[in-house]
Each structure stands twice: as C-alpha cells, then as structure tokens.
Amino acid sequence: MIYSDKSWKEALKSGCSLFCFYSSQEAQLNRMASKTIQALQGEDTELTVLEGPNPGVEEAVMAAGTISFFGTRRVVSMPMVKISAYSDKDLEAFCDLFDSLENAAFVITIPVNEEWGKLRLGKREQKFIAACEKAGYCAQLVKLQAGQLVQYLQDRAGEQDTQLEAPVARMMMDRCGEDQLLLENEVDKLAALSGYTAITREMVERLGTQSLDADTFDMIGLLVAGRLPAAMGKLDLLLKMQQEPIAILGAMISNYLDLYRLACGNRAKASVQQVHKDFRYKGSDYRLRKADASARQYSRKQLRSCLGILEETDRKLKSSPMDSRTLLETALFRLAAAREER
Numbered sequence: 001m002i003y004s005d006k007s008w009k010e011a012l013k014s015g016c017s018l019f020c021f022y023s024s025q026e027a028q029l030n031r032m033a034s035k036t037i038q039a040l041q042g043e044d045t046e047l048t049v050l051e052g053p054n055p056g057v058e059e060a061v062m063a064a065g066t067i068s069f070f071g072t073r074r075v076v077s078m079p080m081v082k083i084s085a086y087s088d089k090d091l092e093a094f095c096d097l098f099d100s101l102e103n104a105a106f107v108i109t110i111p112v113n114e115e116w117g118k119l120r121l122g123k124r125e126q127k128f129i130a131a132c133e134k135a136g137y138c139a140q141l142v143k144l145q146a147g148q149l150v151q152y153l154q155d156r157a158g159e160q161d162t163q164l165e166a167p168v169a170r171m172m173m174d175r176c177g178e179d180q181l182l183l184e185n186e187v188d189k190l191a192a193l194s195g196y197t198a199i200t201r202e203m204v205e206r207l208g209t210q211s212l213d214a215d216t217f218d219m220i221g222l223l224v225a226g227r228l229p230a231a232m233g234k235l236d237l238l239l240k241m242q243q244e245p246i247a248i249l250g251a252m253i254s255n256y257l258d259l260y261r262l263a264c265g266n267r268a269k270a271s272v273q274q275v276h277k278d279f280r281y282k283g284s285d286y287r288l289r290k291a292d293a294s295a296r297q298y299s300r301k302q303l304r305s306c307l308g309i310l311e312e313t314d315r316k317l318k319s320s321p322m323d324s325r326t327l328l329e330t331a332l333f334r335l336a337a338a339r340e341e342r
Contacts (some may be wrong), residue, residue, distance in 0.1 A: 003032070003139035011137035012039055017101040018136025022129060024114035026080070027180035028141040033079060033109050040075045040105050047075045053082035057093045064097060064104040074104040081110050083125045091128055098135035108132070114143075146170075146289075149178060153187055162191040163198035171201060174290070175210040182209070212243055216251040217290070219332075220259075224294045228336045235328055245324035249317060249331075253310045258288060260303045262295035298339070305338040 001007065003021065011019065019036045023029050041047060048063045055078055063076045086094075098106065110128070112119045119140065121129070132138035144152055150169045157164035164187065176182050186209055190199045193207060215238055222231035238248055265275035272288050298306075313331040317324055 001139045016136045017105045020108040020132035020138040022110040023141035029109040036107050049077045052080040054085040057090050076106045078108045083128045095131040156187050160191045162196050175214050213251050220255050224297050258291045259295040263300045309334045
C-alpha cells in the first residue's frame with residue numbers, strides 16, 4: 001500500500017495496534033514515525049523504544065506484554081529495523097506477536113534500498129511487510145517529487161514560524177540536491193540563523209550548504225558558457241575546501257554522463273522522463289531536468305570526446321605521480337577545448 005493521510009487517519013481512528021512504514025528515504029521514515037507516535041501517545045500511554053537495527057524478539061515480546069504500573073497503554077517504537085538480519089524463526093515469532101497485541105501499539109520503520117528508481121525488497125522484507133499488512137497498517141512512503149519537496153520544505157519552515165518562498169526552496173534544492181534529510185537540516189539551520197523570520201536567497205548563497213555534485217554541476221555550467229577562468233576558480237575553491245581530487249573527478253564524470261544520456265534522448269526526440277526510464281537512471285529525473293539545457297549545447301561527438309578526457313584523467317589520477325591539481329586543471333582546459341570542436 002502507498003501511504004496516504006486518509007488511510008493513516010482511518011487506521012488511527014479504528015484503534016490499529018501496528019503501524020509499519022518502509023521506504024528508501026530515511027527522513028520520511030523518521031518523520032512518519034514521530035507523527036504516528038505523537039498521534040498514539042496521550043495521557044494514558046507510555047513509550048518504549050527498541051533501538052535498531054535488529055532488536056531481539058524477546059525484547060519486543062517483553063515490551064508488548066509488560067503491564068504498566070499505572071495500567072496505561074504502551075507504545076513500542078522499533079526504528080530503522082534491518083529485516084534481513086533476522087532468521088525465519090524470528091520472523092515467525094514477530095508475526096505471531098503482531099497477531100496477538102493487546103495492551104501495546106507498535107510503530108516500525110524499515111529502510112529499503114532502491115534500484116533503478118524502485119524499492120528492492122528481499123524475501124524476508126516481503127514476508128515481514130505482508131505480515132504487517134495483515135495485522136495492522138503498513139505503507140510505503142514514496143520519494144517526494146520536486147514540487148512536493150518544495151512544499152515540504154516550506155511546511156517545515158512554517159512549523160518554525162519562518163517564511164520560505166518557493167524560489168528560495170528550489171535554490172536550496174539546486175545546491176543540496178534532493179536528499180530530504182540534508183534539506184531538513186538546511187532549513188532548520190537557516191531558520192535559526194534568520195532568527196525565525198524568513199530564509200532569503202542571500203542567506204542561502206552566503207551560508208547555505210552546497211553538495212560536491214552541485215559544485216561540479218556549476219563548474220561544468222561555467223565551461224558550457226565559455227567561462228573557463230571562472231570554472232578554474234571553482235576548482236581552486238573545491239581544492240581549498242579539501243575536497244578529494246578523485247571525488248571531484250567522479251562527480252564531473254557523473255555530470256558528463258548525464259549530459260550524454262540527454263544528448264542521446266534529444267537526438268531521438270525523447271522527453272527527460274523517457275530518458276530517465278530508458279537508461280534505467282538510478283537518481284530522480286530532477287537532476288536530468290537541470291542538466292537538459294547544458295546538454296543541448298553539445299553534440300554527441302563532443303560529449304564522447306569529453307568523456308574520453310575524463311577517463312584518461314581518472315586513469316592518470318589513480319596511477320600517475322603527477323600532481324592531482326595539475327591533472328584536474330589540464331582536464332578543464334581540454335574540456336573547454338572539446339566544447340569548441342566541430
């Protein structure tokens with residue numbers, strides 16, 4: 001089942017004793033668990049947290065069966081459970097427990113790896129989720145799309161009495177990517193710095209975090225615009241910030257691969273969404289949409305030349321005694337020249 005507020009509220013209203021959420025997004029899992037625990041807790045409840053990644057079955061049974069001194073209901077939280085760590089026998093014991101809950105309500109979160117944009121559920125995860133669906137409320141938390149993420153960031157800022165305009169939220173995403181946990185921390189940090197008034201573009205530019213991937217994306221954008229000196233300055237800044245040369249080059253390769261995917265898609269008159277699907281792209285299409293304008297400035301021949309330059313630089317960086325700064329700077333010069341080739 002895909003999570004919805006309506007189904008979740010109906011489960012709460014019905015007195016459901018088991019809530020299980022699974023997703024590849026840690027921030028969403030944490031937020032949903034907190035929201036559910038808060039909804040379940042009241043003056044007549046007590047909270048027990050069984051820390052992951054794999055609390056013992058005996059702990060869960062004891063937590064569920066413990067009678068409170070005050071006769072209150074117990075809420076048991078099992079955060080970030082690694083289901084694959086359990087034996088089949090343990091899973092059976094959990095299933096039996098969930099079918100017989102009386103004086104306790106469980107809130108369970110399960111992190112799941114993602115591959116080609118889809119969750120990769122193992123046999124044990126599938127079995128556990130099926131048991132939770134039978135015994136209570138179990139739902140998948142779907143990764144937020146770009147527009148939903150903007151609204152989410154605005155809501156998070158609003159909870160702190162801080163204003164965040166949509167263009168500023170999108171600017172934060174451009175700099176940090178779509179990692180929800182990182183963006184949450186960024187909103188919290190900038191809200192505090194603003195004195196809980198308003199997060200502005202100037203604050204994001206001056207004090208906001210920018211990921212290495214976003215930095216290299218900007219550097220490549222400068223090359224596309226024919227601004228080699230500015231691109232060199234960006235590289236110098238990254239090195240002064242003690243970013244690893246291999247990591248910088250890896251991010252550059254990743255960005256140029258995106259450009260090549262898009263160039264192939266543009267030649268076939270395919271949409272960004274179709275490119276995302278056909279190339280079985282692991283990330284979201286948000287990153288590809290950002291790169292589309294730059295990709296249209298290149299031919300596939302030029303991009304193949306750029307990828308060849310990066311491959312050669314990668315080999316030398318890992319095996320040559322040459323200075324890493326010199327290798328990266330040389331690569332930028334050659335990439336700029338390749339941009340002008342016909």
